[in-house]
C-alpha cells in the first residue's frame with residue numbers, strides 16, 4: 001500500500017531502525033521492489049530521480065508506483081520520494097504530482113545558496129504536508145591507488161550540518177561520509193565510511209540521516225551506520241546491476257525467444273532477490289541498540 005513517507009521514516013527513526021530507499025526506474029524494478037518489501041513485510045521507500053522523470057514522465061512514474069503498491073497482493077507500506085532534485089520547480093511539480101517526500105540537492109552550491117534554495121523548498125513543501133531532504137557535503141569520487149575514495153574535503157562538516165538543519169528546517173538530511181554514487185566503485189576496492197564523522201553529525205543533528213550511495217556497503221557497516229543515526233539507506237546501483245546482469249544472461253540463453261515477457265519474468269525475480277537480500281541485511285540490525 002502506498003502511504004505517506006512520514007509513516008515509514010519516523011517509526012523507523014523512533015525505533016532506531018533503518019529503512020531501505022530503492023531507486024526505481026521502470027515497471028520491472030517497481031514490481032520487484034514492491035514484491036520484495038511485501039515478501040518480507042518491510043516498510044520501504046521508492047526513490048525517483050530526475051533522470052527517471054525524464055525517462056517515464058512525472059505523472060506516469062507516480063501512477064506506476066501507486067498502482068503497483070496499491071495492488072492487494074502487496075502486503076507492505078511503501079512511499080515515494082524524489083531523489084536529488086536540483087531545482088525548486090521540479091520539487092513543486094513532484095509535490096503536485098503526489099510525492100510525499102522530496103530531496104532538494106543544493107550541495108554543489110555555495111553554503112548560503114544551498115540554505116536559501118532548500119529553505120524555499122521547505123516552505124512550499126511543509127505547506128503541502130510533504131517532507132524535505134537536504135544535503136550538505138558532496139559524494140565526489142577520487143582515485144587513490146586501488147581504491148576509489150570520497151573527496152574528504154567535500155564530506156559533510158558536522159557543525160555546518162547543524163547550522164543547515166537549523167536554518168532550513170529540513171526533515172531528513174543526506175550526508176557525505178565516504179560512500180559514493182554510481183557503479184564505478186563496485187569495480188574498485190569499496191570506499192570506507194568515516195564513522196567518526198557520522199557520529200559527530202549524529203550528535204549535532206537530531207533528524208533522520210540518509211546514507212546515499214550505499215550499494216556495495218557490507219551489512220556490518222550498514223549496521224554500524226544505523227547505530228550512528230542513519231535511518232534511510234539509499235540503494236540504486238545494486239538494483240541496476242542485478243537488472244542488467246540478469247537481462248544479459250536471459251537474452252543470451254533465450255536467443256530465440258520473441259516474447260519479452262518470457263525474458264523479463266526471471267529478470268524481475270532476480271531484482272526482487274537482490275532487494276530482499278538488502279532488506280534482510282538491514283533487518284539484522286533491528287532492535288539491537
Ligand SMILES: [Zn+2]
Pocket residue numbers: 084181212213234
Ligand atoms: Zn544520492
